[in-house]
Amino acid sequence: MSKKEHIVIVGAGLCGTLLGVRLAQRGYEVSLYERRPDLRQVEQDAGRSINLALSHRGLMALATAGLGEEVRDLCIPMHGRMIHAPSGDKWLSPYSGREGEYINSISRPGLNALLLEKGDSYSNLTIYFEHKCVGVDLEAASARFVNKDGVEVEAKGDLLIGTDGAGSVVRRAMMAQSTDLLFNFSQNFLRSGYKELSIPASATGDFRIESNALHIWPRGKFMMIALPNLDKSFTVTLFHPFDGPTGFRTLNTPEKVKAFFQEHYSDALEHLPELETEYFTNPHAALGTIKCYPWQAYHRTLLMGDAAHAIVPFYGQGMNAAFEDVRLFDELLDEHNGDWEKILPEYSETRPQDTNAIADLAVDNFYEMQDKVDDADFIQKRQLEMKLEQQFPEYYSKYSLVTFKPELSYHEAMVKGRRQDEFLLQLVNETPVEELDLSAVLEKVNKL
């Protein structure tokens, strides 16, 4: 492998920038193109706006790029789900029974800025902002961009990687050659969408509700969640159907919205001073899953991150999966000594099984979060899982397998986790948790 090889990356979001950093660290000549302006130079409150959940898989990938520690400053640990029942009762359902296992609320632009800063420190990585990709030659590993002056420029690499998100232009080029590439593709939308609201910091500049938790107001066919931000605010997201009695399109007057919140989200209402403005200003948007195969073409062009596998946000794994893409690609670079002819097919054959698994788990979790988390059997099952994890650190619940055990693939976590779930749900349905012999339960789980 020649270290002078040129790699063109389309998309300087989270995945593309981490990838660029890692490839620059390996000595490649990297050109990273981004449609939007540099988010570090555009007015933007990095502590607010869209936030994400960063957990072990993402942290492990960031660590390979030497960013494992720096990222901690941007993180707010969330130790569990704070469930807000319709009655006004609330309780914390921990994510793990082990110490030190939690997920982190982190701002997307804040993290992206950190990655771009890191990128700037490598002379062999060049980032081009305001370059919109308008065409890709898959076989030539080249792409055409229109820059902010309306000038068209071309970039040609030895390898082209599309990390340009769910609406990927690189993927669209593969789609246009569907029959040649035998390019499988699917997009599936939930019948519910989302809308963002916010809980500001209190008058005294503090968090208004518990900061170290992911708040959920589960309501069966709809829900609201809230994640903490560094500026002591919370980003709140409504997940509702588009139509029907609880639909965004139906709740279309300030009176209806207020009455609805009074009925269904009453304990949150006092913390949402801008509810009316935000509800009618912020758009509601769709939630979809994208899968495709193959991810590579002609051993010259590759998809990664959301461009290859966009998922719904309910397992908090979208970014983690994209970062893990980078880590696994990096491992293959070692294994095959930078030989694209081997790396690209192997990556495209092996990785989709895992991202398909997390895609399906994320859809499952949509139903779990809005409808199951306040269900008696589910609560019992979580209690049992916490006890098992506390007493037997080698035991991992499905959630823990997916979230806290990055050495296990998503697919293995899904298969093992689902089997466990089924068994434990049946168990707590038959016997109260306090009457169960934990050692005997663990033994049975291990035999599944």
Place this chain on the structure above:
Amino acid sequence: MSKKEHIVIVGAGLCGTLLGVRLAQRGYEVSLYERRPDLRQVEQDAGRSINLALSHRGLMALATAGLGEEVRDLCIPMHGRMIHAPSGDKWLSPYSGREGEYINSISRPGLNALLLEKGDSYSNLTIYFEHKCVGVDLEAASARFVNKDGVEVEAKGDLLIGTDGAGSVVRRAMMAQSTDLLFNFSQNFLRSGYKELSIPASATGDFRIESNALHIWPRGKFMMIALPNLDKSFTVTLFHPFDGPTGFRTLNTPEKVKAFFQEHYSDALEHLPELETEYFTNPHAALGTIKCYPWQAYHRTLLMGDAAHAIVPFYGQGMNAAFEDVRLFDELLDEHNGDWEKILPEYSETRPQDTNAIADLAVDNFYEMQDKVDDADFIQKRQLEMKLEQQFPEYYSKYSLVTFKPELSYHEAMVKGRRQDEFLLQLVNETPVEELDLSAVLEKVNKL
């Protein structure tokens, strides 16, 4: 409902033309647009070229348009699969144990011409050839076309129906509004493709091999099939992987092709005088499944036929499913008295379950045809099914449920048929067919 409503149909293939005829019969003003020239005026051997299998579902739909009898003249009955084993042995595996249940080999252009002739007999149906659809306004039920003179024309209906096949422009317009419509879409390609060859009539003008059968040369990971034509020729289709030792791209010299046929299709070789020319002249093409949902937008635009559900050809049901679309749509017109606001959503909610089922069954049959039909257990199972159908006419095998029982939906046929298959395969695996008590078997099947 006003009978003067104008319906624009995009695509005058088999589905679009039958639909146009049926809607004209109901009194609608119908405009039918077709990209290609009139196939009745273009040099074309209607007895040859691409042929299809017409069976009960398709016939039932044609009958509703008064074409049930006329179409018989175009049909060549195929009573079963003629299996050509590698040894040179061959045997007929019947499609049904009942009298009068068979499928029909029919020429696509021949049938399309019959439908167009019928269409010409209605003054309220106008067919525009050489009009290529270049854009669709889903909400306005209008479409733009470029005609053969390069002139752009617009057609606006009260309803627009896209029957423009697997590459549908109407579907692409829905795809472009994915997030508004929550438009789910998938395309999946088999890793094998197909290439057409032909067996001409004999020197004496007769069929060279058995005419009333669908011939199969099953070879595990690849196969060849042949269907009879009215001119005593056969259309032959190779189904092979693209790559690998048996792949189209690997068999790339006349010597390799000849040696391959001598080894794997030796009994057919003498009937393929143009093998070399045809193999290297005719393209190899991909085989894919397309699913989508919803099929309608704004109660004004609807997809039907391959545009909504393209399937692989291995159950011989692609055309039959498209014709059944028309029949079921026609039933809904009666049920809801032509009210599109009711008809389109109900159609879009109910019909995809069935076309998804036949899509999956067709993929299953790909593996069955190339790999199972000469397997001992499979042969035993088919023998048992034939005996059951002969002795108990109320018993239907999975194949018969799908093919010969149009009053049962594809989805019901799939569920019931798969359950039966599993049970019968297990049975013949344990006990030779001749030792089985058929009444007892039937009783168990009925209890499944």
